[in-house]
Amino acid sequence: MKIILGDNPFFGVNHAGRGNELYQKRSNVKAGECISSASNNGFDIFMLSPHPESNEILNLFNEFPLDICLVWPLPHAINTRIAQTGYFGLVRDYLSLRNIYSVLSTIFSVLIRSKKIYGIKRLIYYAIKKDIIYFRHPSSVKYVALHNIFTDVFLASDRKQIIVDFVQAVEDAELTPVIITQNVQSALEVLDKYKLTNRVILCGSINCLGYMMETELKNYIQLLEKFRSRGGKFWGMQILASGSSNLDDVEKCGFLEECDGVVYASSKSYRVVEFAGFIQRHKEV
């Protein structure tokens, strides 16, 4: 079972109430300590979004100790950019269109860089490559995950084919595609329909409380058993239900048996070590 470290707590908090001890300036040094602890205690992968500040953390390492799963694209940054500058501002900034030369350069790159793929696939391929090259440790990127907001947008639209385009674009970049979703049931139907079961890793919410799950846990477990029996791989996230469950609950609920990986995020090194120990004990049992 892979253990994956999430990056959310390193880039600001979701809930900023004054009662929240996280309501403070983020610390790259603490993030670096967490990553080192994770690496030293059996974590395999670091899930990283292309934040403007990502390299501040990556720069702390001469050689990055974990494989990186790039979570792409970053909806919060896109949302903020649209709110501040509108759609055209987003396109201008994302493609670095500052003057006529940069416009021509971008067009040239999109048209020339990949000769094998066309249309939406080519755009996705170009955009992913652009984000990976921006990273300090591009060779550590082994996985590219479609962010759950985008996956769920495509699942709820009439154009589910874009998920296939994403998978093909990532495969053309010789990386492993991951699909993150909060609607595992709907995603499994699409993976099955487009024959993607063996080609992607599915990553979705799973916990004892049914929190942010599309259907109840026993149905999830049945669906995942079937998916995995046909060669599919599943990474579980939100396994502690935003802090409502504890590790004992997780062990009792029995869903870890259906996980090929688990995602865990904390800004505290001791919690990362504690979680690694829990997974280690689970593996031994």
Added chain:
Amino acid sequence: MVSCVVVGCGRMGLSHTLLINQFLGSNISFDFVDPSFLNRLIFKCLFPRASFHKSVNDPLLADKKFDFGLLCTPPSVRLAEFKRLRDLCDSVFIEKPVKVSGLRRSDSCGYVLLHHPCIRYLKKNFFNGNVVNRIDATVISNISFSGKTGGWRGYDKHLLITEFFSHLLSVVLYVGFDLDDRYEQIDVVNIQWVNNDNVNISLMFGGIPVNLSLEGARDVRKTSYEFSFTTDDYVISTDLYRIYKHSIVGNDEDASYVANITDISPEIFYLRGYEFSNQMESFLSGNPEQIRFDLMSKVIDETELKL
């Protein structure tokens, strides 16, 4: 076959369209209305079989009748388009209407926080019939509202009130003062507008102090909220992830996590969290949640007068 017209193909139009599409499945047909070619193109990619129009006054729409209408245009044009959409649709969902009249029982207003599990829980378990002595509400955002903006958003004071303080007010009215005539006497006591990222507005609802704050350009991943309601015995607060109950006289404190208080539906599709899914379910039910929009309008009017 259910028919739906969506006016305004921006981010909110997309969110609500995707949810209604997922809830009603293949039994829905869409018409989309937006003057922007780029917005129509994005929607065309996602809904290739839909019909597209530049304006609600498009003659092609004149003879049509829709079951549902989603109105997600910029605030400055929302009211005029609501009147047009009301004629075309049996039920209309309006994204955050600050001043609106002519709402029917089947129409719904896009104050999404009313549908958040924590806010629903507070309403049901703590304040249904109980007296609130003081309310503090804060919106904390990673976005800076002081710089130059693009799109339809120019962050003047009116837009900040419409976009952010209306969210806070909706919860204040829903949880604290909804449907109670005692609180109709509203006074704007003080406005501290340091800059567009640092605003405090103090109000009195029938003698009960209500403090609304905006903190922009903060180190959070996305816009967050904090609400605090004080009664004789407790201060009950939520950051929409947990509900804290602090005793005023003693030291006892409880905290409930959102996952523990959420009514889990057996089958529900998630896009942007429970509150958006709940909101769309409420709209489609034909009997959506309502708040006192007359009080909302009154507060906005009084606040703008004092600016």
